[in-house]
Amino acid sequence: MARRQRAAWGSNEDAGNGRRRIRYWADLGDGRGYRRVSETVTGSRRDADLLLARRRVEHDSDAPVPTLRQAYEAWWLPEFEDAIERGEVKRNTLCTYTSRWRAHLEPAFGSRPVTDIRPLDVQAWLLGMTSNNAKQSIRLLSQILDVCVRYEVLGANVADSRYRMPRDSARQPDGVLTMAERDRVLGELRGTCAYLPAVLAGVGSCRVGESLAASVAAGDVRAVESHGMTLAVVEIRRQQHHDGTIEESLKNRRSERPVVIPEPWSADVLAAPGPWLCDRGDGTPARPWAVKKEWEAALARLGMERIPLQEPAQLVAHHLALGAGDAGGLRGAHDGPRREERRRDPLRPPRRRAVRGRGGGRLRALPCKG
Known part of the structure; x- marks a missing residue:
């Protein structure tokens, strides 16, 4: 198939019956300003190209080039x-x-x-x-x-064009907090707008935008009793964007999932008055920038390495499932296995919930009631 030729300025197209149609942008001085103009030429493509070249000489400088x-x-x-x-x-x-x-x-x-x-x-x-x-x-x-x-x-x-791109920077520190360090950070955040988002991230492996869009009023948060513990189950089904807007869907349908928060943090999650789980007190959810500010301030007060609160629990489920104890913990963004792997095993089996007991060590998979 012949490759379509494109004029360097304007366009020259077949109009049928031995005619050509040329189009170009120009100011014809008729008071209508700079606009797209069309002319029909009887003759060959070469004839139309010659006319288009003359029009370019006449009008090429008319164009108000935008910034x-x-x-x-x-x-x-x-x-x-x-x-x-x-x-x-x-x-x-x-x-x-x-x-x-x-x-x-x-x-x-x-x-x-x-x-x-x-x-x-x-x-x-x-x-x-x-x-x-x-x-x-x-x-x-x-x-x-x-x-x-x-x-x-x-x-x-x-x-x-193909450009020479900058090289990836040298690998940054892993940005891992141990379980003990995680608990220190959560304790420092208690009472701030970043506390519950950090709990859902550090314990439930949620993105910040997912935690900020969880709604108490919509029934996203419920209590479940299992093996003498009161657990908080948070349904992740929507997300908040950087500009504060709430979208009633996630990146894909597989991202919708229940997140289980064990004791002692479950009590704080279940005590949230609403209407949003991370409510600002005026009926609107906390904003990402405010959460980020409180998170970074807490790390600074504790003298800890600055890591982003984006997906800080990439390996929490993975390490706990393997019985890694304190070797896992709160991680910076994009570390560890793929997100799909993290969510599939072990925190999201179809009829069971994975819960870590108070004693630490290994993960116990417990059936949920209700």
Whole structure:
């Protein structure tokens, strides 16, 4: 199949019956401003190309080239929000891109016309970031410039070129707290908005966004008696995003699960008055930024290594199931086995609950009543 040819400026398409249709952006001086213009040419493709070349000479300087900020706000952002409404992407993805825009794209290229963004500038910009930030930022830049190419205000997308990416930084410290250290942190957090999110993360292996979206009023929290212990069972079925919005679904359906909190923390979970498990006292859930602030302050007061409270219990279930005792604990984000493995075994068997007794050591799988 012949590859479709694309004009360097404007478009030249077959209109049938020996005619061609050319389109281009121009200000014709008729008071209608800069807009897309269409002309029909009788003749060959070459005839239409010649006319398009003349129109380019006449109108190429008409274009009010947008800055990257204008293209982001006027074109890319509305399109992405429409995609969210259609369910094609998650709102949390927009939060990630918005963060990359504010931290990396806007300071470097926000005020530049999109035609003034050069490959050498992009390369130097990428090498000044971490590997993960660079990958996300170049992806966003490419999407914005793709819209500019589509609207014919840019001839080519410079972000589509292959660039030398920064190397992954040397592995950071594991960011592991032992069980004893975890209990010290939880004790320091007691009475703050970060206490219950840290309990659900450090004991129940929840993400912060999942814990902040648990609702007492919606019946997400219930008590279960088993083997002389009162357990708190929290149903994880929704999530809070970075901007505070609550989404009535998780990343995928397999992420929905019950989380079991044993004593002594179960009493604090069950005592939450609601309507949200992590309520601010005014009927609204705590915000991620406030939780993060309290978490980091607690670590600083205890003189402990700073680790993010994102998924700090990656290996809690795994280590307890193996009887690792104090070798496991509260971990930083993205350490340990895959998330699916962690949730499948042992905290989520279909009819049983895994609970660690007061004595420590090994995990006991106990049937739940009620």
